Amino acid sequence: MRNPSTAMGAGDDAAVIDVGSKYMLFSSDMLLEGINFDLVYFPLKHLGYKAVVIGINDILAMNGIPEQLTVCIGVSAKLSVEDLDELYAGIRSACEDYDIDLVGGDTTASVNGLAISISVVGSVDKDKIVYRKGAKTNDIVCITGDLGAAYMGLHLLEREKRAFAGNNSPQPQFGGYEYLLRRQLKPTAPIDVIMSLREAGVVPTSMIDLSDGLASDMLQICHSSGCGVRLYMERIPIARETHQMAEELHADPVVAALNGGDDHELLFTVPVTLQSKIAGIGGIDIIGHITPASTGAKLIAPDGGEISLTAPGFHHEATE
Amino acid sequence: MRNPSTAMGAGDDAAVIDVGSKYMLFSSDMLLEGINFDLVYFPLKHLGYKAVVIGINDILAMNGIPEQLTVCIGVSAKLSVEDLDELYAGIRSACEDYDIDLVGGDTTASVNGLAISISVVGSVDKDKIVYRKGAKTNDIVCITGDLGAAYMGLHLLEREKRAFAGNNSPQPQFGGYEYLLRRQLKPTAPIDVIMSLREAGVVPTSMIDLSDGLASDMLQICHSSGCGVRLYMERIPIARETHQMAEELHADPVVAALNGGDDHELLFTVPVTLQSKIAGIGGIDIIGHITPASTGAKLIAPDGGEISLTAPGFHHEATE
Numbered sequence: 001m002r003n004p005s006t007a008m009g010a011g012d013d014a015a016v017i018d019v020g021s022k023y024m025l026f027s028s029d030m031l032l033e034g035i036n037f038d039l040v041y042f043p044l045k046h047l048g049y050k051a052v053v054i055g056i057n058d059i060l061a062m063n064g065i066p067e068q069l070t071v072c073i074g075v076s077a078k079l080s081v082e083d084l085d086e087l088y089a090g091i092r093s094a095c096e097d098y099d100i101d102l103v104g105g106d107t108t109a110s111v112n113g114l115a116i117s118i119s120v121v122g123s124v125d126k127d128k129i130v131y132r133k134g135a136k137t138n139d140i141v142c143i144t145g146d147l148g149a150a151y152m153g154l155h156l157l158e159r160e161k162r163a164f165a166g167n168n169s170p171q172p173q174f175g176g177y178e179y180l181l182r183r184q185l186k187p188t189a190p191i192d193v194i195m196s197l198r199e200a201g202v203v204p205t206s207m208i209d210l211s212d213g214l215a216s217d218m219l220q221i222c223h224s225s226g227c228g229v230r231l232y233m234e235r236i237p238i239a240r241e242t243h244q245m246a247e248e249l250h251a252d253p254v255v256a257a258l259n260g261g262d263d264h265e266l267l268f269t270v271p272v273t274l275q276s277k278i279a280g281i282g283g284i285d286i287i288g289h290i291t292p293a294s295t296g297a298k299l300i301a302p303d304g305g306e307i308s309l310t311a312p313g314f315h316h317e318a319t320e
Numbered sequence: 321m322r323n324p325s326t327a328m329g330a331g332d333d334a335a336v337i338d339v340g341s342k343y344m345l346f347s348s349d350m351l352l353e354g355i356n357f358d359l360v361y362f363p364l365k366h367l368g369y370k371a372v373v374i375g376i377n378d379i380l381a382m383n384g385i386p387e388q389l390t391v392c393i394g395v396s397a398k399l400s401v402e403d404l405d406e407l408y409a410g411i412r413s414a415c416e417d418y419d420i421d422l423v424g425g426d427t428t429a430s431v432n433g434l435a436i437s438i439s440v441v442g443s444v445d446k447d448k449i450v451y452r453k454g455a456k457t458n459d460i461v462c463i464t465g466d467l468g469a470a471y472m473g474l475h476l477l478e479r480e481k482r483a484f485a486g487n488n489s490p491q492p493q494f495g496g497y498e499y500l501l502r503r504q505l506k507p508t509a510p511i512d513v514i515m516s517l518r519e520a521g522v523v524p525t526s527m528i529d530l531s532d533g534l535a536s537d538m539l540q541i542c543h544s545s546g547c548g549v550r551l552y553m554e555r556i557p558i559a560r561e562t563h564q565m566a567e568e569l570h571a572d573p574v575v576a577a578l579n580g581g582d583d584h585e586l587l588f589t590v591p592v593t594l595q596s597k598i599a600g601i602g603g604i605d606i607i608g609h610i611t612p613a614s615t616g617a618k619l620i621a622p623d624g625g626e627i628s629l630t631a632p633g634f635h636h637e638a639t640e
Contacts, residue, residue: 009423015388024339028391067337103326110354117348
């Protein structure tokens with residue numbers, strides 16, 4: 001690193017900048033039409049909100065509080081001024097909900113669909129920063145929210161898009177699955193959990209934003225921390241609607257939780273001695289514990305069988 | 321503003337974050353294929369370099385030093401792995417030249433052409449920060465580099481692209497115009513001027529990154545500072561090659577300097593008492609002086625005639 005203020009560069013959820021009294025956190029994401037979202041079913045207001053949530057979760061995952069945000073938007077001619085207003089309304093709504101100042105960025109024309117780039121700056125006390133690398137043997141593995149619902153929501157939206165295109169069903173069939181749609185279209189950032197951990201005096205030993213699916217993100221922590229893990233399948237929080245939708249699609253809800261992604265929750269570890277404090281905070285599930293690297297990263301089935309945790313696209317296998 | 325650390329949000333070249341001992345500066349830009357660049361003639365390595373220059377100039381324009389940078393890239397399938405390597409080589413080369421740490425961002429697929437988003441963080445001592453708003457009557461107006469060359473370079477590239485498409489000329493005719501091409505394809509950031517001003521103990525009263533053309537950017541300073549200006553046409557630095565190319569195209573080189581844009585130089589004001597210090601620093605031209613708002617923003621022709629400074633797209637007329 002060329003600048004002494006660069007405490008840590010790439011390789012975690014956000015970069016860490018030493019400003020003397022505390023650490024600043026800095027992270028950027030880009031969302032592109034046709035890759036990260038489909039405007040056929042993604043309302044622009046929700047898209048703006050979700051872009052902010054994705055951005056600030058990188059700061060939360062370092063145990064920081066997001067404070068400032070820039071948004072750059074490339075807008076194609078097919079979007080009207082009102083469409084753009086909707087997008088910004090969603091961005092502003094998220095900034096209000098999470099107490100963030102929108103401090104810059106710009107809007108330019110695009111010949112090629114909508115492009116959104118979000119950069120977020122936040123801060124954290126130096127003794128409270130959490131990296132991916134601090135998990136220790138016997139730490140408990142904790143998770144906020146439930147998993148797989150956003151992925152099932154995406155499947156549902158894609159199914160209705162196909163049905164609509166074939167004119168089989170002029171009205172989309174979403175009844176009973178509002179929760180799945182909400183998890184896909186309007187995720188919220190688990191900032192309240194970060195606040196509750198602070199109040200309880202708990203500093204996690206490691207943490208990561210759950211965006212690629214539990215398997216991949218857990219393996220990231222194992223790789224960075226040089227540890228193994230045992231996750232208990234029946235403890236993974238999966239919503240009733242996710243189970244229901246999985247049944248309808250003849251899919252496995254655990255696979256959706258492990259590899260679906262887009263959950264935007266937090267996965268973290270804390271010393272086992274703090275288990276009762278964690279139990280006292282709502283919205284956190286304990287799904288396993290950290291083991292030595294030599295025992296590998298394992299998923300434990302209800303019958304006690306062990307499955308090695310793998311993730312498509314994750315190339316650093318946990319050291320075994 | 322919701323966060324006390326937000327010293328200034330949107331409205332200048334970069335946002336200002338109060339971190340106690342100093343100010344952090346934070347700015348983001350997005351460049352889109354087909355809008356901001358044309359890959360037919362823009363080498364990817366140069367594009368990566370230019371993207372960094374555009375990003376860090378926003379920090380320089382606040383009298384700050386850029387320190388950290390994130391880059392998000394959306395890559396379409398038509399680009400090879402080698403192409404992407406070239407782009408990153410340009411980004412890394414600029415980071416080396418300007419002592420910046422590349423600390424994050426990501427590369428994602430794009431269905432719609434290349435998209436580049438650059439966010440830069442820098443810092444400045446609190447008593448040295450420069451906004452657009454501090455110009456005072458009688459301050460001298462200073463400029464780095466020369467103007468209009470990048471715009472002429474763009475015209476040259478577009479002309480050769482058309483000629484090539486019509487097969488009139490299999491080899492592009494760039495002879496003698498290498499300077500114009502360099503100003504368009506590989507601009508440099510005037511960081512040495514910022515360093516020289518620091519060494520000379522000069523803190524400008526106002527400053528802006530010259531990206532939209534002298535007219536528009538000068539009007540921005542007048543609007544923010546509540547002042548007028550007199551710019552002397554014959555003092556505007558215009559390179560010999562720019563004059564030559566303008567003649568060839570039957571265009572006015574002063575118009576290219578005023579409205580061409582893409583110069584990536586700095587426009588700033590300093591008290592007239594510091595004029596000799598400015599003269600001692602190389603690469604700076606004095607092109608006019610600040611007047612009361614009541615006298616308007618004027619361009620003075622060599623014959624003494626006054627022309628009101630206007631810019632397409634600039635909606636805040638200087639108060640008259």
